[in-house]
Amino acid sequence: MSEPLLYTVIILSAIGIAAAIILYLVARKFHVYEDPRIDQVEEALPAANCGGCGYAGCRAFAEAIVKDNSLDDKYCPVGGNEVMEKVASIMGLEAEQKAPRTAVVRCNGTCEHRPQTHNYEGVQTCAIAALNYSGETDCQYGCLGFGDCCTVCDFDAIHMNPETGLPEVIDENCVACGACVEACPRDLIELRKVMPKYRKVYVACRNMDKGGPARKACKVACIGCGKCEEVCKFDAITISNNLAFIDSDKCKLCRKCAPVCPTNAIIEENFPPPKKKQAEEKESKPAEA
Amino acid sequence: MLKTFKYGGVHPAENKLSAGKAIEQLPLPKKAAVLVSQHIGAPSKVVVAKGDTVKVGQVIAQSAGFVSTNIHAPVSGKVLKIDTVTDNSGYKKEAVVINVDGDEWLDEIDRSDTLETSINLDAKEITDKILQSGIVGLGGATFPTHVKLMPPSGMKANILLINGVECEPFLTSDHRLMLEKGEEILMGTQLLMKALKVKKAVIGIERNKPDAIKHLSKLATKHEGISVCPLKVKYPQGGEKQLIKAVTGREVPSGALPISVGAVVNNVGTAFAVYEAVMKNKPLFERIVTVTGKNIEKPSNFRVRIGTPVNELIEAAGGLPEDTARIISGGPMMGKAIPTTDVPVTKGTSGILIISEEAGHRKPVENCIRCGRCVQVCPMGLEPYLLMTLSENKKWGKAETEKVMDCIECGSCSYTCPANRPLLDYIRYGKTSVGQIIRSRK
Secondary structure, three states, X not given: OOHHHHHHHXXXXXXXXXXXXXXXXXXXXXXXXXXXXXXXXXXXXXOOOOOOOOOOOHXXXXXXXXXXXXXXXXXXXXXXXXXXXXXXXXXXXXXXXXOOEEXXXXXXXXXXXXXXXOOOOOOOOHHHHHHHOOOOEOOOOOOOOOOHHHHHOOOOOEEEEOOOOEEEEOOOOOOOOOHHHHHOOOOOEEXXXXXXXXXXXXXXXXXXXXXXXXXXXXXXXXXXXXXHHHHOOOOOEEEEOOEEEEOOOOOOOOOOXXXXXXXXXXXXXXXXXXXXXXXXXXXXXXXXX | OOEOOOOOOEOOOOOOOOOOOOEEEOOOOOEEEEEOOOOOOOOOEXXXXXXXXXXXXXXXXXXXXXXXXXXEOOOOEEEEEEEEEEOOOOOEXXXXXXXXXXXXXXXXXXOOOOOOOXXXXXXXXXXXXXXXXXXXXXXXXXXXXXXXXXXXXXXXXXXXXXXXOOOOOOOOHHHHHHHHOHHHHHHHHHHHHHHHOOOOEEEEEEOOOHHHHHHHHHHHOOOOOEEEEEEOOOEOOOOHHHHHHHHHOOOOOOOOOHHHHOEEEEEHHHHHHHHHHHHHOOOOOEEEEEEEEOOOOOOEEEEEEOOOEHHHHHHHOOOOOOOEEEXXXXXXXXXXXXXXXXXXXXXXXXXXXXXXXXXXXXXXXXXXXXXXXXXXXXOOOOOHHHHHHHHHOOOHXXXXXXXXXXXXOXXXXXXXXXXXXXXXXXXXXXXXXHHHHHHHHO
C-alpha cells in the first residue's frame, strides 16, 4: 500500500471522529425536548394540510393539541370522528363526537331563473367582482359564478357546472374543511349535516330583499312568505330578513316544506323520484291517447 | 419650469369637450332618490318619515358620528318612501325618495346672485355652519369638509390649498365653475382660511386652463394671502398628496394625513359650496356635473339637484348614443361604470361619461413583460406589478410591507400597462383585505 493513501485515510478518519465528537457535544448542549406525542398525533392526522381545523396545517394542529392538552374546539373535519378518536387515545382524552357535514350551495340562480342584466368584464374572480359590483344580474346576493370556491377546494369536491353557471358539490369528496365557505364573498355556502344517502332539503337562496324585488330579480328566490315555517313540525325552519333557513340539525327530511314553497326555492336532493307522481303519469297517459 | 409632483404620472388625451359650455340649470326631476350614504364615513340617519312634506334645503338625514354629515332635501314635495335604490356599484342602498311638487325653498336661503363679502362669523361658527350644511369634498372623494377643518390636537395647518387642477380627462365642471363663479370661490377660500386660521392659500390650476388661471389671478389680487399657482399638465396632479408636493414641495409621509405637513386641501367646488352655505345659508343639495363623451350630441355642464336620475342628465345632453358600451360616473381614469341609468346623482358625481362600443371594452390580458412602466408612472412610488402578484397570491403580510395601503387608486398603472394587466383591480382587492387585517388588530 502506498504511503499517501494511508495518510489520507488516517487524516480523514481523524477529522471525521473530531467532527462527530463536536456534533455530539453541540447536540447535547442545545437539545430541544419535543413531546413525542406531537409526532404521533401528526401521524394520525390525514396530512391534508387544508386548514379546515383553523390551524396552519396538520403539524400546527398537532402542536396545538399537545400544547393545550385538550380537544376543546379542536376537530379535524377531514378525518372525522375516527381520526379524532385515535388522537384522543394518544392523548388520553375524550373525543367529542360530531356529525359529519357537507357543503351546500344556497343559490339556484341559473341563467334561466335569473336573467343577466349587466355585463362585467373585469378580473374574473368572485372576490374582485364582489368588491366592485353587485354582479351581472339584479340579485345582489346570488352566485357570481367565477368559481372562487372551486379554486380553493383541495379535495376536488366542488365544480362549476357550465350549463347552470353555478357550483356543484360532490358529496363523496367533500370533507367540510370550510375553505369554500370562506372563499365565497356572498356567504352562499353552508356546511350542513350529512343525512343518509346524502339526502338534503335546503333553501337555495340568500336574497334578503322583500318579496317583490327578490322575485323580480330571480324566479326561484325565497320571498320570506313563511309557508314552510308553518308546515314544519320540528321547528327546523326560521324566517329572518325575508329569508327562510332550514336548520340541518333539526330537519328530519319529512319534505313537507318543499311542496308549499310558492317559488320553488326549497330544494330536495338525492331523494328517489316520487312514486305517486309516476303512477299518476302512467295512468294519465293512456287517457290522453 | 412649471411646478408639478415628483414621481410618476401620465398624460392621457385631455378631451375636454365641454370646456366651452356654460353651466346650465337642469330642470327638476319628477322623483328624487337621495341616498343616505353619499360621503366617506357613517351613513346619515333618516329623520323624515313616509308622507312628510319637505322643502328644499330641509335636513332629511342627520349626521351619525364625527366622520359623517347632514343630508338635505334637494327638492320640495312629499316623501314617497324610504327604501333601497341601486347605487353606482349596483348594490341596493337606503335612500329617501321624494315626489317632486313645485320648488319651494326654505325661507332662510338667500336665492339672489349678489356677492356677499363681509365675514361676520368666527372660525368655530364657520366650521359649524359647514357641518350643518352637509358639505363634503366635491372633487369626488366626498370626505366631510368639517373634519378637515378640525385638525387633531397638536397639529396645525399653515397653508390652504384649493384644488382647481381637474386632471381627469373629459371633466370640466371645476373649470367652468372657476370661470363663472370666481369671486364666490375666492370668498369661500377666505372663509376656509378663517376657519383654519391660516394666512396663506394657493389655488393650484393646471396649465391647460389658461383662461381660469388668468381670471382667478386677476381676482386674487383683491384678496390678501390668496395666490394662483399654474401647474404642469400631469395626471394625477389633483390627488391630495400630489398637489401638496407640486405646490409646496412638502411630502406627506406614508400613512399620514396632509395635516402632518401643515396642509389642508379643498376642491374649488367645495370652496364654492362653503361660500353658498355660510353666506347664503344654502346647504349642499346641488352640484355641477359634466355630461360628456365623444359620441354624445352636446357635451354639457349642468347644475343638478342631488337625487336626479342619471338618465335625465343624458337626455338633456342629447340622449344616449346608439353604440354606447359603458356609462361612467366620474372621469375615465377613476370613475366607475354604472349598472343602470336609474342611479341617482350623489354629492360625489363629478361627471357622466358615455363610452362608445369601440373604446368601452377591456383588451385581452397578457403576461407581464417586466417593462417596469407601472413603476415608472406610479405617483406614490410603489411597485404595482409586485402588489398585483402579492394580491393574486393573497400574500397580505408582504403586501402590507410593500405599502399597498399607500395606493391612491389613480389607475395610472393599469392605464399604462402594455400587457393590459388589471393591476388596479388586484391592488384594490389587496387594499381591502389588508385594510381589514389592520383594522382587526386594533
